[in-house]
Amino acid sequence: MKRLIIYVLFLNLFISLTACKKEMMEYEGREGVYFAVQHGTSTAAANRWPYQPFSDVEFVRIGAPDIELPIKVAITGPTKDYDRTFKVAINQDSTTALPNQHYEPIKEEWIIPKGAISTIIKIKLKRTPDLEITPVTLGLKLIPTDQLSLSFPEWDAIPSLNGGTVVPKFDASLHTLRINDIMVQPAIWRGSIQAGNREGGVFGAFSREKMEFFIANCGVTYEDFSSDATMPIVRSILLSRDAAAILKALFDAKTPILEKDGRLMWVEGVPWTSNIGVPWVRTP
């Protein structure tokens, strides 16, 4: 009987001790790489942005002629205490961009440094005039190596990352850059078109030429027009006043700035009216 009690006590002790051990689940899956590009809405916190299979590259927002676009590539599996190689190539199936014209040839081999869980690859893109009319795409694909395979050929969106447009399923070994230089009317544009196509408001009708005139002469960027915070009314009025003074001076110097249709560029404060489609006629 005593022996039985001792057995029972030992059994209890064993169970109690083993119960304290925390069971850590080891990673089970591929040791590989995937494109870890996240973007979402400006109102959502960046850590809630969903992973995306594409990136928009809008040169009008960037404002630079050539850029080096950073793209994040992350790993699955444990970190290693040595560098590992992965490869990137052009995915011709989803590419309309032309090498050396829209992008510079990309480096094939990239490194995940030892101890790191991600790295940034850089793609050099060029701003060319044709992008103002026709957008192009540049597809990238990850190539498996002996050290790193492809982590998520079938990516399922993470439910908690919903701070933007969620793509439910995609191949995270592929990433497409949608490149354009097309200028659309920004979120904040304090101009209007009145009866008879006459320009009105503070800025008049939107045109790429007018925006480029503002950017070149008035110390603003296209991005400034993205919100009320960066383009409040008082700044809009200041901008139109500055622009009007320059436009008038150029007009007086007989070098007026014209819109594409030949009419005089208009903002509030210039001493002329402009009607869309009615070209200015130079008086002798």
Add this chain to the structure above:
Amino acid sequence: MKIYHYTIIFIVMIFTGSCSKDLGNYDYQPINELNITSIQSNYVVRTGIDTLRITPNITASMDDADTSKYNYFWIIRIGSNVLDTIGRSRNLEYAVRLNPVQYPLYYRVTEKKTGITAIANTTVTVNTAFSRGLLLMGENDQGFAEAEMLTMIRDTVLVKNILSTSGLPPLKDPISLVHTGGTEAYIKLWAFTKSGSYYLDRATLTGTVNNNFNRLLYVSESLDPATLHPVALAPQIRTAAGAIGSTLYRAMITVGGDVFASFPIVLGGDFFNNPINRVATNQAERLPAAPYALHAINNMSSLVWYDTRYNRFLNYSSFTALASSTISDTPTDAFPWNQPAGRTLVYAENTRNTDGGSTNGNSFSIMKDANGAHHIYKFYASGATPAKRAYYAVKPIATDFDKANFYAFSSNRTVVFYAVGNKLYAYDYNVNNERIYQFPELGADEISMLKFDTQIDQPTNSLYIATYNSATKGKLQRFRVGTNPNVVELLPQPNSTWNNLIKVKDVNWRAVN
């Protein structure tokens, strides 16, 4: 074998017991019930002055007054989203620094051991003691700018050390403490000094150096920030209730002589674009303005300012214009807008004088020639073509007129008061009947300010006189100027003498928060 029997019996008992339904019991233990009383439904306090003290009575069914067993939370709701814990003690003692509105206040007492919580809610109505009264700006004993206020909510109370406790750095060369009045969204309380001008929190009279004019500017030309301290404001408060000469427009002149004009409802706030102290034909040249924003007090639709470079009055006729206009003269005019060589501006002031049909108030200026001769211009700074009303040559009988520290024009009489040290004079400039008066009864103290009331009770047009004595400190008195045209009398007004003040340099009326 018995051990197997015992084991089987034991297992059966466990299984049998596990099937037993827990029916609960009525063997309840009493809990420690808390009851909070002695909290009013509302507390009325003055921000910046009062300390909110609440001593609730808490009775516990099982416990005594051992406060260590409880957590206490005094939580105030600010707006719709902010909850701020303003106290963690049994009794509340909170120095109120809140905007003057009503706030819900929640009291929570939680027993640490059990989590049992008792709740009591109330409201706190925050008023400001500073919403109505006379704003005084001057110097303290050390020569630094200091502000005080004679608050007139119920009784008249002197609030001292406003600037020195405001959070602003020490300032020098005081000019004004002035409330803009006008639309709520655009109201500011400005402390003007030549060493820096800042707007204060209207409820608490506090501020930081970030509350500066530069923050209100959207300009595209290079301006030296050191020159951007406002020293003059238009329009001014024109009634005891706080009405101003225009709710549409605002103008400010800086210590550097730039004139800024705003149309707040169009610009989306109390903001300003590039300065307008320039003429349209030469926009590149900014003309330094004298620190006088001349306008018709009762209705400001335009602004006249003085160009100190070319010695001329210029008119800003529209608050949407980018520049000001010159004003032309004709030889038969009473006086020139464009000064002859050697004539400069000494002083200018807006009044409620309506001579010549100037229903909204004439302005006056004092000019000085190179030979020391002085002149008085009276004009209506209103509209696209300001009107000249009269010219007066200052006669030699005006003792030490050129030495005056201060001038003040009466709205109701042809009289300008001026002070030289501790001497007060009144010069009646009525043509061919000029007279000079002196007022020795005022005493020997240095006069630090003269100012006619054009804000509170303009028909009476009281004269405020501030004096200073290092022993008895500053003194402010209000006088009525007698109406007998044959004499200028100063009639002290009852309950209108205030002592132990700063060395007062300016006084302005504040009517609302």
